[in-house]
Amino acid sequence: MSFFQPISPASAPEALASLYGRIQEMLDGELPEMFQVYGNVEPFLKDFYMNFKKFVYSSGALDSKTRAIIALVASCHAGNSAWTGYFQKRAVDLGWTPVQVGEAIAIAATNYCYNTFFKFRDMSGSGLFEGMGVGLRAHTFTSVSLDQKLVELINIAISDINACKPCTSGHVEKARSLGLSDEQILECIQCAAVMYAGCQFLNSVA
Numbered sequence: 264m265s266f267f268q269p270i271s272p273a274s275a276p277e278a279l280a281s282l283y284g285r286i287q288e289m290l291d292g293e294l295p296e297m298f299q300v301y302g303n304v305e306p307f308l309k310d311f312y313m314n315f316k317k318f319v320y321s322s323g324a325l326d327s328k329t330r331a332i333i334a335l336v337a338s339c340h341a342g343n344s345a346w347t348g349y350f351q352k353r354a355v356d357l358g359w360t361p362v363q364v365g366e367a368i369a370i371a372a373t374n375y376c377y378n379t380f381f382k383f384r385d386m387s388g389s390g391l392f393e394g395m396g397v398g399l400r401a402h403t404f405t406s407v408s409l410d411q412k413l414v415e416l417i418n419i420a421i422s423d424i425n426a427c428k429p430c431t432s433g434h435v436e437k438a439r440s441l442g443l444s445d446e447q448i449l450e451c452i453q454c455a456a457v458m459y460a461g462c463q464f465l466n467s468v469a
Contacts, residue, residue: 269299336371341462378427420455
C-alpha cells in the first residue's frame with residue numbers, strides 16, 4: 264500500500280482545490296494522479312506546479328516539444344513509470360514518432376556506459392586509466408534520426424544527473440559548438456531537475 268493516496272479534487276480542502284484548478288487550467292482540464300499524490304504536501308505541489316509550468320510544459324529558449332523529450336529521459340532515469348508513460352504520450356502528441364521516442368530513451372541509456380566509465384577514470388586516483396581507451400560503442404549517438412543538438416541535450420541532462428563531471432563538461436562544449444546557447448543548456452537542466460524531483464517524490468511514497 265502506498266504511503267500517500269491521491270487526494271481527489273472532490274475531497275481537497277479549499278486552498279488545495281484552488282491549486283488543482285490552476286493545474287487543470289494548464290493541462291486543459293486534466294489532473295493526472297501524480298499531482299493528486301503531491302497534494303498530500305501542498306507546498307511541494309505548489310513548487311512543482313510552478314516549476315513544471317515554467318520549465319517543463321511551456322516553451323522558452325527550448326520549445327515544449329524538446330522539453331518533453333528532456334522530461335521523458337529524466338523520468339526514465341528516475342525509474343518512475345507514471346511520469347515516463349505521461350511523457351511518452353506527450354512526446355508523441357507533440358509530434359515525435361514512437362521510433363524517435365525510443366531513440367531518445369536509447370541515447371540516455373547509452374550515456375550510462377560513458378558516465379560510468381569516465382566517472383571511474385576521474386575518481387580512480389590513478390593516471391593509469393587515463394591512457395587506456397574507452398572501448399565502448401556508441402552508434403546510438405550518431406545513427407539515429409534525432410538532431411545532434413537534441414542528442415547533446417539528452418547527454419547533458421543524464422550526465423549531470425549521474426554527476427559525471429568530464430562527460431557533462433564535454434557534452435556542454437559539444438553542444439555549444441553545435442550552436443546551442445547557454446540559455447538553452449540551462450533550460451535543459453532546469454527541465455530535467457524539475458522532473459527528477461517530481462519522480463523522486465513519487466518513488467519515495469509509492
